[in-house]
Amino acid sequence: SQELEQSPQSLIVQEGKNLTINCTSSKTLYGLYWYKQKYGEGLIFLMMLQKGGEEKSHEKITAKLDEKKQQSSLHITASQPSHAGIYLCGAHPLYNTDKLIFGTGTRLQVFP
Amino acid sequence: NAGVMQNPRHLVRRRGQEARLRCSPMKGHSHVYWYRQLPEEGLKFMVYLQKENIIDESGMPKERFSAEFPKEGPSILRIQQVVRGDSAAYFCASSPPRGRSPTNYNEQFFGPGTRLTVL
Numbered sequence: 001s002q003e004l005e006q007s008p009q010s011l012i013v014q015e016g017k018n019l020t021i022n023c024t025s026s027k028t029l030y031g032l033y034w035y036k037q038k039y040g041e042g043l044i045f046l047m048m049l050q051k052g053g054e055e056k057s058h059e060k061i062t063a064k065l066d067e068k069k070q071q072s073s074l075h076i077t078a079s080q081p082s083h084a085g086i087y088l089c090g091a092h093p094l095y096n097t098d099k100l101i102f103g104t105g106t107r108l109q110v111f112p
Numbered sequence: 113n114a115g116v117m118q119n120p121r122h123l124v125r126r127r128g129q130e131a132r133l134r135c136s137p138m139k140g141h142s143h144v145y146w147y148r149q150l151p152e153e154g155l156k157f158m159v160y161l162q163k164e165n166i167i168d169e170s171g172m173p174k175e176r177f178s179a180e181f182p183k184e185g186p187s188i189l190r191i192q193q194v195v196r197g198d199s200a201a202y203f204c205a206s207s208p209p210r211g212r213s214p215t216n217y218n219e220q221f222f223g224p225g226t227r228l229t230v231l
Contacts (some may be wrong), residue, residue: 035222042116042203042224043155088155098168099145100205100220102155 004089006103013079013110021074021106023089029069031097033090037105043088046074079110114139116206116223117186124229125194133189133226137206144187145220146179149201161187194230201225 005024013019023032031050035043047056049065049072056063060077076083086107090100117136125131137144146158148171160168161181172179176194181187191198205220 033219040227042118043205043222045219045221048219090155098160099157099171100147100155101157104154 004091004101004103006087006089006106008106009104010107011109013108015080015110015112016078019076019079019108021087021108023072023074023103025070025091027070027094029065029072029091030094031092032065032069032072033100034063034072034074035088035090037086037088039085046087076108079108081110081112084108084110116141116204116221118202118204118223118226120226121224122227122229124231126231127195128193131191131194131198131228131230133191133202133204133228134186135189135204135206135223136186137204138221140208141206141221142209143207144181145205145207146187146189147203147205149203149225151200155203158189191228194228196230199228199230201227 003026007022011019033048034046036046037043047058047063049063052067052069054065062075065072072089074087086105088102088105090102093101116138119134123131135144142163144161147155148158149155156171158171159179161179163181164183176192178190189202203225204223207220
């Protein structure tokens, strides 16, 4: 079965610093999603990547999917306290777009 | 345009009681998914439903758990005779009908979750 591994598991950065979160799959990724979850709340959709080499940006967050479609990275530039939360990558299992499998998440803390 | 709604947001039950979790999908969405997030674990798929049909329940525990999405009204996730191990956050997501997504995939939009605590 397909598994998603995220690294690091947790991250503590100073405000203003850049950071990167990685998501690696044991198999080719189909429809890679990035979500953010604040403690005690639901998931907020950030971005979705489909094609190998694709890159998308929204405000200070950039997500990339590698050419082989087995690894994605989420990069935050000039982090702010509002970026704090749990970042989850999700993907559809092979030939099945009816469900998502998720990584274990990366907990981000940003201190002033 | 209201998002996915879930209620209650918090639910406390004693062992052996029943828990009913409700999910109203986004307007125009006919597909509903339930996921469970156990403490210190990732989000796991439970079941995928369309109106009056269970499409994929491969992630549902074999006993005590059931789900429905009637023609009218919200989707319901029902847990009978709850045990402490059922304590978790239960999330519902919805997606539009096939062919109405701007991509080839069904983006899923998540609700705020119901946090179930079993005493």
